[in-house]
């Protein structure tokens with residue numbers, strides 16, 4: 357069954373009229389969303405971590421916002437839009453947000469992670485909502501300025517004022533997402549869907565691109581040639597499938613040789629059982645627990661992997677390749 361889709365004409369900004377929205381964090385999502393909300397006529401202030409540790413503060417000041425500490429911004433706000441890095445949120449919430457939330461105010465997230473797994477437990481007298489644009493922050497801003505937006509999702513986990521959905525839809529509209537369409541989801545499905553997609557789709561695609569490059573180079577193919585095969589060709593194909601659908605692309609827009617190749621060997625590359633296993637780990641909370649442990653330990657696996665992969669042949673070749681053919 358299709359979810360209800362909300363568009364500009366279904367939503368108005370009145371739910372935020374006369375209200376102050378505190379955007380906490382001025383990073384990948386915080387900066388672009390705050391700028392769009394302000395351009396939509398909403399009263400936005402920024403809450404940032406200590407100025408000597410977080411560049412957020414100065415970046416937001418440069419963009420003309422009033423900037424406060426996180427506790428002060430929270431206490432001034434009617435809507436607290438939490439756009440801090442997910443694993444940092446529980447500590448910041450416990451120390452600076454919880455006690456400063458006003459009764460009947462709204463706390464809003466862009467990922468359901470901390471609420472779903474109970475690392476953040478808002479008081480019973482505030483609305484708890486979620487708005488997530490389905491794309492990175494710089495695109496949110498770019499599309500907004502073009503007069504469009506990024507498709508998004510909204511959810512309500514706690515409604516104490518009776519209009520929590522109107523409030524979160526107004527946020528979505530202020531950021532430009534209802535220009536394209538916003539669907540209603542739940543905190544559980546948004547979180548699990550996102551964590552599953554990032555592991556399987558992003559993780560799997562990157563592993564596949566690396567495998568394609570490595571196998572071709574191992575068999576003596578020129579690295580520049582293998583690099584283009586592994587990355588650039590995928591980019592153009594994904595754009596076409598997004599525009600016209602997978603079947604239209606395979607059967608009408610690709611060559612017949614390509615269609616045969618796709619249908620013959622594609623499914624052999626995929627391990628469906630492993631994907632199911634990752635799904636189960638995700639919904640049982642194993643992924644969330646591992647991620648929080650990794651963060652608390654200082655992300656040592658991630659730092660180690662970054663060092664290894666930055667030095668890999670594919671990265672080195674990619675660096676040169678982009679200089680030679682980056683625009684082509």
Ligand SMILES: NC(=O)c1ccc[n+]([C@@H]2O[C@H](COP(=O)([O-])OP(=O)(O)OC[C@H]3O[C@@H](n4cnc5c(N)ncnc54)[C@H](OP(=O)(O)O)[C@@H]3O)[C@@H](O)[C@H]2O)c1
Nearest residue numbers: 381382383384385386405439440441444466467491492493
């Ligand atoms: N990135 C995306 O494309 C995307 C898409 C959809 C939804 N989301 C969601 O949007 C939310 C924000 O994500 P993001 O990618 O924008 O995060 P981010 O840029 O990694 O972090 C946001 C800001 O939080 C600051 N911060 C980190 N730890 C802090 C602390 N202890 N105290 C105060 N500030 C702290 C960061 O500063 P430093 O950078 O200096 O650490 C950064 O400026 C998350 O819930 C995420 O799941 C993100």
